[in-house]
Amino acid sequence: MQLLTLLTPKNMSNFDSVVVGGGLIGASIAYGLARSGQRVAMFDEVDNAIRAARGNFGLIWVQGKGANNPYYATWTRQSAKQWPDFSRELKELTGIDLAFEQNGGFDFCLNEVEFADRQIIMEKMTVDSDDEFSYEMLNNSQLKQVLPNIGPAVIGASFSKWDGHVNPLYLLKALHKAFKQLGGKLYINPITDLQHQGKAFQVSTATTNYACEKVILAAGFSNKTLAPKVGLNVPVYPQRGEILVTEKVKPFLHHPTGYVRQTQDGGLLLGDSHEDVGFDEGTNINEIQQIAKRAITIFPYLDSVKIIRAWSSLRILTRDGLPIYDHSESCPGAYALSSHSGVTLAAVHALDVASCIAKGDSLSPSLTCFSAKRFDV
Amino acid sequence: MSNNEYDIIIIGSGPAGISAATLADHHKARVLVLDENCAPGGQLYRAIEKNQKNDNEWLGQSYQDGLPLVEAFRESHVNYQRSAKVWHLSNDKVVHYSVNGKAHAAKGRQILIATGAQERPFPIPGWTLNGVMSAGAAQILLKESGVVCENAVFVGTGPLLYLIAHQYISAGIAIKAIIDTTPRGNYLRAIKYVFGALGSIKNILQGWRWKREIIRSGTLYIYNISDVKINGVNSVVSVEYCQKGKWKNIDCKYVFLHQGITPEINTSLSAGCNKSWNERQACWTIDIDQYGQSSVKGISIAGDASSIAGGVAAAQRGSIAALNMLCNIDIISSNNREVFSKPFKRKLNAEMAARPFIDTLFRPHSRYRVPTSSNTIICRCEEVTLAQIQESIALGCKGPSQLKSFTRCGMGPCQGRLCGLSVSEILAKELRVSAKQIGYYKIRPPIKPVTLGELASLDEA
Amino acid sequence: MFRSINNNQSELITIYFEGKALRVQKDLNVATALLEAGISNFRETTIKNENRGPYCMMGVCFDCLINIDGMDNQQSCMVKVSDGMKINRQITRNTSQDEQ
Ligand SMILES: Cc1cc2nc3c(=O)[nH]c(=O)nc-3n(C[C@H](O)[C@H](O)[C@H](O)COP(=O)(O)OP(=O)(O)OC[C@H]3O[C@@H](n4cnc5c(N)ncnc54)[C@H](O)[C@@H]3O)c2cc1C
Numbered sequence: 020m021q022l023l024t025l026l027t028p029k030n031m032s033n034f035d036s037v038v039v040g041g042g043l044i045g046a047s048i049a050y051g052l053a054r055s056g057q058r059v060a061m062f063d064e065v066d067n068a069i070r071a072a073r074g075n076f077g078l079i080w081v082q083g084k085g086a087n088n089p090y091y092a093t094w095t096r097q098s099a100k101q102w103p104d105f106s107r108e109l110k111e112l113t114g115i116d117l118a119f120e121q122n123g124g125f126d127f128c129l130n131e132v133e134f135a136d137r138q139i140i141m142e143k144m145t146v147d148s149d150d151e152f153s154y155e156m157l158n159n160s161q162l163k164q165v166l167p168n169i170g171p172a173v174i175g176a177s178f179s180k181w182d183g184h185v186n187p188l189y190l191l192k193a194l195h196k197a198f199k200q201l202g203g204k205l206y207i208n209p210i211t212d213l214q215h216q217g218k219a220f221q222v223s224t225a226t227t228n229y230a231c232e233k234v235i236l237a238a239g240f241s242n243k244t245l246a247p248k249v250g251l252n253v254p255v256y257p258q259r260g261e262i263l264v265t266e267k268v269k270p271f272l273h274h275p276t277g278y279v280r281q282t283q284d285g286g287l288l289l290g291d292s293h294e295d296v297g298f299d300e301g302t303n304i305n306e307i308q309q310i311a312k313r314a315i316t317i318f319p320y321l322d323s324v325k326i327i328r329a330w331s332s333l334r335i336l337t338r339d340g341l342p343i344y345d346h347s348e349s350c351p352g353a354y355a356l357s358s359h360s361g362v363t364l365a366a367v368h369a370l371d372v373a374s375c376i377a378k379g380d381s382l383s384p385s386l387t388c389f390s391a392k393r394f395d396v
Numbered sequence: 397m398s399n400n401e402y403d404i405i406i407i408g409s410g411p412a413g414i415s416a417a418t419l420a421d422h423h424k425a426r427v428l429v430l431d432e433n434c435a436p437g438g439q440l441y442r443a444i445e446k447n448q449k450n451d452n453e454w455l456g457q458s459y460q461d462g463l464p465l466v467e468a469f470r471e472s473h474v475n476y477q478r479s480a481k482v483w484h485l486s487n488d489k490v491v492h493y494s495v496n497g498k499a500h501a502a503k504g505r506q507i508l509i510a511t512g513a514q515e516r517p518f519p520i521p522g523w524t525l526n527g528v529m530s531a532g533a534a535q536i537l538l539k540e541s542g543v544v545c546e547n548a549v550f551v552g553t554g555p556l557l558y559l560i561a562h563q564y565i566s567a568g569i570a571i572k573a574i575i576d577t578t579p580r581g582n583y584l585r586a587i588k589y590v591f592g593a594l595g596s597i598k599n600i601l602q603g604w605r606w607k608r609e610i611i612r613s614g615t616l617y618i619y620n621i622s623d624v625k626i627n628g629v630n631s632v633v634s635v636e637y638c639q640k641g642k643w644k645n646i647d648c649k650y651v652f653l654h655q656g657i658t659p660e661i662n663t664s665l666s667a668g669c670n671k672s673w674n675e676r677q678a679c680w681t682i683d684i685d686q687y688g689q690s691s692v693k694g695i696s697i698a699g700d701a702s703s704i705a706g707g708v709a710a711a712q713r714g715s716i717a718a719l720n721m722l723c724n725i726d727i728i729s730s731n732n733r734e735v736f737s738k739p740f741k742r743k744l745n746a747e748m749a750a751r752p753f754i755d756t757l758f759r760p761h762s763r764y765r766v767p768t769s770s771n772t773i774i775c776r777c778e779e780v781t782l783a784q785i786q787e788s789i790a791l792g793c794k795g796p797s798q799l800k801s802f803t804r805c806g807m808g809p810c811q812g813r814l815c816g817l818s819v820s821e822i823l824a825k826e827l828r829v830s831a832k833q834i835g836y837y838k839i840r841p842p843i844k845p846v847t848l849g850e851l852a853s854l855d856e857a
Numbered sequence: 858m859f860r861s862i863n864n865n866q867s868e869l870i871t872i873y874f875e876g877k878a879l880r881v882q883k884d885l886n887v888a889t890a891l892l893e894a895g896i897s898n899f900r901e902t903t904i905k906n907e908n909r910g911p912y913c914m915m916g917v918c919f920d921c922l923i924n925i926d927g928m929d930n931q932q933s934c935m936v937k938v939s940d941g942m943k944i945n946r947q948i949t950r951n952t953s954q955d956e957q
């Protein structure tokens with residue numbers, strides 16, 4: 020019966036790979052697969068879906084990432100190193116300027132304890148990386164020379180030349196556009212089921228089935244329900260982050276920072292909160308107020324700047340904060356990917372992970388530590 | 397009840413808001429009215445107290461009719477806070493607002509949104525040029541400051557366009573031309589509603605009278621046109637229109653555009669109220685029951701903020717909503733609610749009888765709602781053109797949210813107020829579905845831009 | 858040209874636009890006062906560097922943004938003039954974009 024449905028004419032579309040999810044991770048992988056010459060279909064949800072890709076801060080952030088897991092730190096640096104070429108490649112292909120900049124970022128410390136702790140973390144990252152990673156600690160007066168508007172209550176900041184930023188919305192658009200240009204097919208139709216059949220997979224929307232050799236699950240929270248169908252397990256949970264966006268102001272902040280980022284057209288992004296509220300995408304006035312207060316503490320001049328929008332999105336988190344990259348043993352050809360830092364890691368996702376999958380390999384050995392098996396007790 | 401707690405908080409002091417407030421106050425409810433304007437009256441009766449002193453009779457009878465309403469409001473015990481910009485409405489019916497850069501919070505047992513209407517976007521080539529304003533803006537300049545603009549060209553359709561032109565002419569101000577964009581077919585389509593409208597024949601006759609007097613004044617009056625655009629580099633040089641297949645030019649420096657008004661839906665949407673697509677009015681309206689109660693418990697909507705019905709209807713809808721809210725908080729019985737609301741309902745029904753006729757007659761042509769020329773700006777704030785929107789649709793964009801992120805359309809300070817409607821309709825046309833299926837932007841707080849300082853100053857409510 | 862037809866004008870005060878003194882009625886909002894003084898070019902847009910001025914006059918469109926007393930992004934149709942007020946055209950253009 021299932022074979023029959025597979026053979027009916029409307030199910031004739033076959034692909035080398037199907038990517039489930041059109042957010043930053045899905046689109047990076049789909050683009051990467053198309054780039055490796057695969058025939059790829061990407062399935063995305065309808066317009067009002069929960070999308071972390073549309074609600075993030077746009078940082079390509081290295082400092083502090085993987086302080087407790089050197090593999091993750093290496094992985095992050097690997098992506099940061101590839102970002103300049105990656106952004107150039109996308110621009111040449113699509114004409115979309117991602118507003119990519121990588122001239123180093125500041126992470127502010129609002130009290131002495133934070134400053135001392137930060138230094139310990141940065142030092143550890145440097146040692147772990149065999150001195151590839153580097154940083155500086157600046158006190159308030161040193162900071163004032165680079166960021167003249169800094170407030171007196173800021174004790175200091177860590178600076179790393181590794182950090183950068185990009186317009187995450189243009190990144191997503193460029194990935195979609197590049198994917199299509201390379202012959203990829205985008206379907207706006209959620210995948211409701213998938214099955215392993217012999218050496219192939221059948222993925223289904225509410226109306227149609229498709230056949231493919233590989234299936235890559237990058238469907239955010241839906242990974243949780245889809246993964247078990249191909250012998251994988253993706254334990255992720257949501258954490259709400261709220262971000263404020265201001266009106267456009269004259270350029271004054273030429274580096275990304277952990278809390279405040281000025282975009283190329285002058286608007287500021289102020290972030291961000293960490294709230295455990297399940298799947299509630301709403302906004303909370305008290306959180307918004309805290310973000311506003313902190314932004315004014317850092318740059319008192321922002322007091323008179325208006326916010327236009329507060330938006331919230333759900334981070335996709337694992338218990339240890341690290342990504343999940345898995346290849347199914349029982350259903351070879353099925354992959355599940357879930358990670359929080361989809362912007363920072365876009366380059367490695369598109370270039371490294373995708374080419375591994377395209378070659379039909381299981382994921383590279385350096386990624387085995389990111390298997391969800393680590394959560395099995 | 398503590399200082400910042402009220403039985404009823406009303407946002408907006410137009411005819412709907414002040415009628416509701418005065419009536420609720422009469423029943424001894426504790427009422428707070430917030431409005432970002434500096435005097436009560438809303439758009440319709442803007443600056444009416446000031447004009448009373450100035451004796452500016454060219455504003456017309458329909459304007460003067462508002463004086464008793466405003467006077468009764470002034471005589472009530474309602475706490476009226478002028479220059480108060482409401483920027484947030486929380487689930488527990490706390491209203492956040494700012495006055496002179498300082499934020500405040502007030503809690504209401506019932507909330508009435510009476511934020512009125514705004515003018516419909518008029519996205520035609522050149523509508524962002526310097527020297528192009530809305531006709532409503534021309535009227536505001538006139539009502540509020542007695543400032544006029546000589547030799548402007550008025551373009552558009554709708555009773556307000558004729559009213560404003562009529563006010564100009566009565567005040568002796570020369571209008572260079574009126575270009576009427578009312579689609580020819582509308583007259584035929586509207587005819588079937590004429591009988592229904594006879595109940596409020598007064599309104600309709602008044603409209604004809606304005607139009608007749610405009611034409612009699614010798615003002616150049618152009619109609620039956622198939623297209624219009626505004627030319628210029630940075631500022632207006634001329635208006636061009638197409639009549640019987642020929643393009644003609646009128647040199648001018650100022651253009652006033654108008655093609656009807658649409659509800660201010662951002663406030664209601666940010667409160668979580670349900671909306672519907674209203675095909676006859678070609679806009680989104682907020683769902684309310686016969687008492688003005690929205691889909692969110694404790695939040696009512698009155699006046700044009702739910703759907704367009706005009707100022708007289710707004711006053712009735714405000715009164716009815718007030719009675720219902722009083723009943724909700726046990727100040728009056730449900731029996732009294734019915735008895736007291738009868739006269740308002742009667743007057744409202746008479747007003748509503750003319751709506752199908754007016755809505756149909758002045759429904760703007762789709763080409764002025766969904767432009768055809770690809771470099772027409774849709775989002776004024778982020779300067780997004782139709783071509784950019786079409787490009788994103790070609791990339792697979794299926795709705796306003798994804799479009800927003802691909803183009804920045806709707807992300808500017810007006811928070812989508814000047815492009816949201818166009819975007820719903822453009823997507824609907826390109827994807828060949830109804831605007832209803834497309835939906836609208838997800839409205840995020842704040843309702844109006846607010847400074848970080850104001851936010852930070854907010855005393856914990 | 859915009860002009861006032863009010864019979865009772867309010868008291869006059871002085872405001873400055875781009876350094877030039879203007880005598881205006883004291884109960885006007887900034888946008889109206891400037892329009893009456895023949896000024897309709899309030900700002901330059903950030904992306905296409907086009908001139909803009911007030912459109913709606915009722916606080917909806919945000920096209921009337923201008924620099925008042927050193928602060929950008931003031932909604933001039935909603936702010937009353939005051940004596941000595943210094944108003945400048947608003948240019949929030951990003952210079953780094955020009956270099957590209
Ligand atoms: C520009 C314009 C001109 C018009 N001219 C005429 C006319 O001449 N004749 C006519 O018959 N009809 C006119 N109308 C239509 C008429 O305004 C409405 O039918 C009528 O005013 C509806 O009454 P209302 O009480 O619902 O809203 P409104 O009278 O519009 O009152 C709404 C009030 O809410 C306030 N408000 C909105 N948002 C906020 C907020 N976030 N915080 C605080 N306050 C807020 C506004 O400042 C306004 O005072 C005009 C409409 C517009 C938009």
Ligand code: FES
Binds near residue numbers: 910912917919
């Ligand atoms: S002119 Fe539209 S907001 Fe001031």
